[in-house]
Amino acid sequence: MARNKSKNAHILIVDDDPLVKYSLEELLSLEGYPVKSVYDAESALATLQSTPCDVVIADINLPGVNGFDLLTAVKDKYPDIVVILITGYGTIEDAVKGIKLGAYEYITKPLNDDEVKISIERAVEQKNLRLENLELKRKLAEKFQFENLIGSHNEMQKVFHLVSVVADSEATILINGASGTGKSTIARAIHYHSRRKEKPLVEISCGALSENLLESELFGHVRGAFTTALTDKVGKIEKAEGGTVFLDEIDTLSLRLQVKLLRFLQDKKFERVGSTDTIHSNVRVIAAANRDLARCVGEGEFREDLFYRLNVVSMRLPLLKDHLSDIPTLVDHFIAKYNKINSKKVRGISNEVMKRFLSWPWPGNIRELENTIERAIILCDGEHVGFDLLPDYLHANDKIETSDGLVPLEVALDIAEKKAISKTLQHFKGNRNKTAEFLEVNRTTLYQKMKRHALLDVNYKET
Ligand SMILES: Nc1ncnc2c1ncn2[C@@H]1O[C@H](COP(=O)(O)OP(=O)(O)OP(=O)(O)O)[C@@H](O)[C@H]1O
Numbered sequence: 001m002a003r004n005k006s007k008n009a010h011i012l013i014v015d016d017d018p019l020v021k022y023s024l025e026e027l028l029s030l031e032g033y034p035v036k037s038v039y040d041a042e043s044a045l046a047t048l049q050s051t052p053c054d055v056v057i058a059d060i061n062l063p064g065v066n067g068f069d070l071l072t073a074v075k076d077k078y079p080d081i082v083v084i085l086i087t088g089y090g091t092i093e094d095a096v097k098g099i100k101l102g103a104y105e106y107i108t109k110p111l112n113d114d115e116v117k118i119s120i121e122r123a124v125e126q127k128n129l130r131l132e133n134l135e136l137k138r139k140l141a142e143k144f145q146f147e148n149l150i151g152s153h154n155e156m157q158k159v160f161h162l163v164s165v166v167a168d169s170e171a172t173i174l175i176n177g178a179s180g181t182g183k184s185t186i187a188r189a190i191h192y193h194s195r196r197k198e199k200p201l202v203e204i205s206c207g208a209l210s211e212n213l214l215e216s217e218l219f220g221h222v223r224g225a226f227t228t229a230l231t232d233k234v235g236k237i238e239k240a241e242g243g244t245v246f247l248d249e250i251d252t253l254s255l256r257l258q259v260k261l262l263r264f265l266q267d268k269k270f271e272r273v274g275s276t277d278t279i280h281s282n283v284r285v286i287a288a289a290n291r292d293l294a295r296c297v298g299e300g301e302f303r304e305d306l307f308y309r310l311n312v313v314s315m316r317l318p319l320l321k322d323h324l325s326d327i328p329t330l331v332d333h334f335i336a337k338y339n340k341i342n343s344k345k346v347r348g349i350s351n352e353v354m355k356r357f358l359s360w361p362w363p364g365n366i367r368e369l370e371n372t373i374e375r376a377i378i379l380c381d382g383e384h385v386g387f388d389l390l391p392d393y394l395h396a397n398d399k400i401e402t403s404d405g406l407v408p409l410e411v412a413l414d415i416a417e418k419k420a421i422s423k424t425l426q427h428f429k430g431n432r433n434k435t436a437e438f439l440e441v442n443r444t445t446l447y448q449k450m451k452r453h454a455l456l457d458v459n460y461k462e463t
């Protein structure tokens with residue numbers, strides 16, 4: 001018989017009806033599962049103490065301790081074990097109760113062999129997925145360990161210290177910083193150092209979507225809420241239940257959504273778009289802004305009350321040019337990262353390159369440095385990154401064109417694109433909808449291009 005991974009799952013059958021007990025045992029043994037069976041809940045708990053088990057399949061009507069209490073005890077002591085309940089009466093109340101108590105599924109007597117087999121297979125699959133998921137989360141958490149956050153400069157140390165102090169609290173956190181300074185990285189580090197780390201971290205870029213789309217992305221909607229709402233949609237806040245929602249580019253939120261977000265932060269309640277049912281939520285909010293949010297308040301673009309709600313704990317990430325002393329360590333860190341990804345053996349950068357790095361203004365901050373290293377590692381054949389592997393714009397002092405004004409086509413197109421976007425944004429006073437419409441790109445594309453050209457931080461309303 002072909003044995004797949006799921007057939008290694010250990011199964012414990014608990015049923016006082018000998019006929020059911022033996023037929024299940026036979027069916028599942030023939031399927032290739034290691035199976036044990038007992039008559040009552042007490043023996044089941046005793047067996048679990050000494051034997052490995054992945055799935056318990058138990059009758060609800062057991063003598064003594066019943067199936068529900070067994071389920072509760074198993075979930076309490078061995079949360080990874082999947083429990084399937086069996087009953088002879090099949091009432092819907094029992095089904096609901098069982099599921100609420102944490103049963104994976106509920107099957108009714110008389111048992112159908114195929115139904116049992118499918119149910120077990122699905123249960124094992126779900127368990128494996130859950131374990132894989134946990135493993136992935138553990139790896140993610142590892143990635144956002146402080147060891148992977150570089151920064152010995154005093155300003156960075158202050159940020160890391162604050163992160164370690166507040167991560168495990170429930171406080172709402174506001175992270176201010178220009179493009180590429182590490183806001184998203186810090187938000188993830190906070191989540192993965194909090195007690196919510198096993199629950200989802202859901203990120204949303206407020207600036208990438210139009211007001212209405214963002215509203216339904218955040219809060220969800222019900223079918224028929226607007227013409228294109230063909231089905232119900234669960235919003236990101238609901239998806240983050242128990243975990244953290246990271247609202248990036250909060251400074252771009254419209255005043256109407258600011259009101260809705262404020263209510264949510266105050267009461268932890270909201271309604272899906274088009275619905276009057278109030279949903280209670282348990283999520284922690286981390287917000288990030290590229291522009292100085294206090295200034296946005298001063299300019300009447302951001303509600304003061306919302307600002308104070310968000311600003312319970314705030315941190316500001318420095319520009320890379322203000323912590324140049326971290327560059328050598330960052331460079332080593334990124335070389336190691338991209339050596340691994342590209343199977344390269346680059347050992348470092350030339351003195352000339354380091355000198356250039358230490359005098360460059362880094363408008364795109366740590367991300368720009370990372371991209372520069374990534375590109376150099378891909379191009380590098382030797383052990384050291386020389387000046388020739390730097391992008392053209394890093395060759396000149398602070399302007400992009402070379403001395404004779406000639407640039408490769410790719411660079412020329414890039415310069416033209418940046419100019420066009422910047423000019424249009426200026427024309428529409430920073431209004432991204434109008435800019436995207438005029439440039440005939442969608443808003444997300446505009447957002448990505450603005451990010452690439454380090455235009456997210458520019459306040460076009462001033463000019
Ligand atoms: N302290 C740090 N140590 C090491 N790498 C970092 C650090 N901070 C940021 N990075 C790296 O720099 C890159 C940019 O960081 P991140 O995406 O967090 O910036 P951001 O401020 O969120 O940018 P944006 O405003 O564009 O969203 C990421 O690839 C991240 O891994």
Ligand SMILES: [Mg+2]
Pocket residue numbers: 183184185248
């Ligand atoms: Mg970010």
